[in-house]
Amino acid sequence: MPITRHADVLGMIGNTPMVDVSNLSPNPNVRILAKMEMQNPFGSVKDRIAKRMIESAEADGRLQPGQTILEPSSGNTGIALAAIAQLKGYPIKILMPTSVSVERRQMLEIFGAEIILTPGEEGSNGAVARATQMAAEHPDWFFPYQYANDSNPRAHYEGTGPEIIRDVPEITHFVAGLGTSGTLMGTGTYLKEHDPTIQIVAVEPPLGERVEGLRNIGEGYIPPVFENWNGYDLLDRKRVVRPRESIEWTRRLVHECGIFAGISAGAAMAGAAKVAGQIESGTIVFIVCDGGWKYLSTGAYTDDLDVAEANAEKIIYF
Numbered sequence: 001m002p003i004t005r006h007a008d009v010l011g012m013i014g015n016t017p018m019v020d021v022s023n024l025s026p027n028p029n030v031r032i033l034a035k036m037e038m039q040n041p042f043g044s045v046k047d048r049i050a051k052r053m054i055e056s057a058e059a060d061g062r063l064q065p066g067q068t069i070l071e072p073s074s075g076n077t078g079i080a081l082a083a084i085a086q087l088k089g090y091p092i093k094i095l096m097p098t099s100v101s102v103e104r105r106q107m108l109e110i111f112g113a114e115i116i117l118t119p120g121e122e123g124s125n126g127a128v129a130r131a132t133q134m135a136a137e138h139p140d141w142f143f144p145y146q147y148a149n150d151s152n153p154r155a156h157y158e159g160t161g162p163e164i165i166r167d168v169p170e171i172t173h174f175v176a177g178l179g180t181s182g183t184l185m186g187t188g189t190y191l192k193e194h195d196p197t198i199q200i201v202a203v204e205p206p207l208g209e210r211v212e213g214l215r216n217i218g219e220g221y222i223p224p225v226f227e228n229w230n231g232y233d234l235l236d237r238k239r240v241v242r243p244r245e246s247i248e249w250t251r252r253l254v255h256e257c258g259i260f261a262g263i264s265a266g267a268a269m270a271g272a273a274k275v276a277g278q279i280e281s282g283t284i285v286f287i288v289c290d291g292g293w294k295y296l297s298t299g300a301y302t303d304d305l306d307v308a309e310a311n312a313e314k315i316i317y318f
Contacts, residue, residue, distance in 0.1 A: 008087070009041045009087070010041075010051055010084065010087070012040070012041040013040050013041060013047045013048055013051050014040070014048060014159045014160075014163065015163060016035055016036050016037050016039045016040060016163070017035075017036050017039060018033045018034065018035055018036070018167050018168060018285070019033065019034045019036055019257070019259065020032075020033055020034075021033065021034050021253070021257045021259070021269070023256060023257065024249075024252060024253075024256060024257065024269065024273060025273065025276045025284075026273055026276055026277045027276045027277055027279070027280075027281075029280060029281035029282075030275075030276040030279060030281060030282050030283070030284060031282075031283045031284070032269075032272050032273070032276060032283075032284045032285075032286065033168055033283065033284070033285050033286075034253075034257075034259060034265075034269070034285075034286060034287075034288045035160070035163075035164065035285055035286070035287050035288060036259075036288050037287055037288055037289055037290065038261060038262070038265075038288050038289070038290050038291035040080075041083075042079055042080045042083045042084075043076070043079065043290055043291055043293070043294070044076035044079070044080065044262075044289055044290035044291075045076070045160075045183060045287060045289045045290065046076040046077040046079070046080045046146075046289075046290075047080045048155040048156065048159055048160065049077065049080075049146060049149075049151060049152045049155045049156075049182055050077060050080035050081045050083075050084055050144075051080070051084060051155070052151040052152075052154060052155035053081075053144040053146065053149050053151040053152065054069075054081070054084050054085070054088070054090075054144070056151045056154075057142060057144070057151075062142060063090070063142045065089065066089065066090070066091075067090060067140070067141065067142050068090070068091045068092070068093065068138075068140075068141045068142065069081060069085050069090050069091070069092040069093070069141070069142050069143075069144065070092075070093045070095075070131060070134060070135055070138070070141045070142070070143050071092070071093075071094055071095070071131065071143070071144050071145070071146070072094075072095040072096070072118075072124070072127035072128045072130070072131035072132075073094055073095070073096055073127070073146075074096055074097060074100055074104075074123075074124045074127070075096070075100055075101075075104040075294065076289070076290055077146050078094040078096060078104075078108055078113065079104065079107050079108060079111065081094070081113075081144065082094060082107075082108050082111035082112060082113035083111045085111075085112070085113070086111050086112045090142075091114070092112070092113045092114070093113070093114045093115075093116055093134075093141075094108055094113045094114070094115055094116070095116045095117075095118055095127040095130055095131045095134070096108075096115060096116075096117065096118065096127055097117070097118050097119065097120045097122065097123055097124065097126060097127055098117045098118070098119065098120040099120030099121075099123070101294055101295055101297055101298050102297050103293065103294040103295065103296065103297060104294050107294065116130075118130050125221060128147065131143070131145075132145075146180050146182065146225075147180050147223040147224060147225060148223070148224035148225060148228075149225070150225075150228070152180055152182030152186070152225055153181075153182045153183075153185040153186030153189070153225055153229050154186060155182070155186060156182060156183050156185070156186025156187040156190070157186035157187070157189055157190045158186075158190075160183065160186065160187045160190075160287075161186065161187040161188075161189070161190025161191055161194075162190060164187065164191065164285055165190075165191070165194050168283060168285055170283045171191070171198060171283050171284075171285050172197070172198060172199065172279075172282035172283050172284070173198065173199045173200075173201055173272075173275055173279070173282055173283070173284040173285070174187060174188060174191055174198060174199070174200050174201065174284075174285050174286075175201045175203060175239075175268055175271045175272045175275060175284060175285070175286040175287075176201075176202065176203065176268055176286065176287045177202070177203045177204075177264050177267055177268050177271075177287070177289065178202040178203060178204045178238070179264075180223050180225055181202075181223050181225050181226040181229075181231055182225050183287060183289075184200065184202055184231070184234070184235070185225055185226060185229035185231055185234065186229070188200035188234050188235070189229060189234060192234065199236040199237065199275075200234055200235055200236050201235070201236060201237050201238070201239060201271060201272075201275055202235050202237075202238045202239070203238075203239050203240075203241050203267050203268050203270070203271035204238055204239075204240060204241070205240065205241065205242070205243070205267075206240050206242060237275075239270075239271040239274050239275065241267045241270045241271055241274075243309055244305065244309045245266075245267070245270045246263050246264070246266040246267040246270060247263060247266060247300055247305065247308050247309060248266070248270075248305070249266035249267070249269040249270040249273070250262070250263050250265060250266025250269075250292070250300065250301070251266070251301060252266075252269070253265065253266060253269055253288075254292070254301065259288065260291055260292040260293070261288045261289075261290070261291060261292055262288075262289055262290040262291060262292055262294070262295060263295065263300055264289045264290070265286075265287070265288040265289055265290070268286040268287055268288070268289070269286060271286070272284045272286040298311055299311060
């Protein structure tokens with residue numbers, strides 16, 4: 001097999017592989033495949049949107065050489081933006097809650113970001129609020145704001161969706177976590193345009209419970225991306241996944257499939273299993289958002305399950 005040569009590491013973003021995890025399917029007539037977004041060079045599905053947000057802003061003049069980038073992030077988007085900013089010579093400030101795992105702060109420091117911490121009890125929404133305020137105070141900075149940036153779903157509409165159809169043309173269901181909603185909106189829109197019978201399924205936590213990186217639309221904040229891409233019409237169904245289920249399925253991915261994934265991937269896998277148990281036959285694709293390396297300090301993979309579940313209430317996993 002020939003070795004692909006890229007001009008730089010950004011060429012490695014996208015075209016992630018699929019892995020069959022049908023051994024976890026509760027229905028022998030339903031195949032489940034994992035799209036391994038952890039294989040992106042900076043470790044997550046957010047590599048796609050970070051590259052798209054920066055390059056589109058460069059193309060239309062919103063981002064100029066040497067300009068400061070500001071973004072709130074509980075981890076993955078911030079890491080990807082910081083890595084790309086460092087490569088391109090942009091100073092970058094990332095706002096994140098104090099409750100994130102230490103590995104994510106370390107990765108941001110490695111990539112040269114200035115970290116501005118916000119109160120952990122306010123979660124990701126607190127970081128978003130503070131970043132929005134800072135952006136208004138510094139209009140000379142570039143504020144990508146992934147929750148409202150069209151490049152977020154667009155990256156998936158032009159990349160993730162076509163890749164899935166190329167690699168799994170028989171897909172009947174697509175399952176992903178509902179966070180900024182960019183992955184679901186962009187990928188789901190492309191899949192529906194290709195075949196309106198493909199079912200788009202969002203995974204969300206119960207009201208009042210935390211599976212960080214995911215959100216329940218009923219909690220009050222609806223990402224502009226969700227509304228702008230007609231999320232209510234696009235989604236066929238939602239599946240609620242509790243924190244304990246997310247951890248249990250994350251561990252099953254490791255132990256039974258050898259996939260060392262982040263907690264949000266366990267939530268998506270749990271959602272895929274629920275869908276598989278409710279249909280007669282089909283092929284489900286779900287997103288493995290990132291790897292488990294950034295979460296080793298949390299004990300999510302090794303602690304007693306009760307302890308790990310309790311930690312999920314105070315540690316931001318995604």
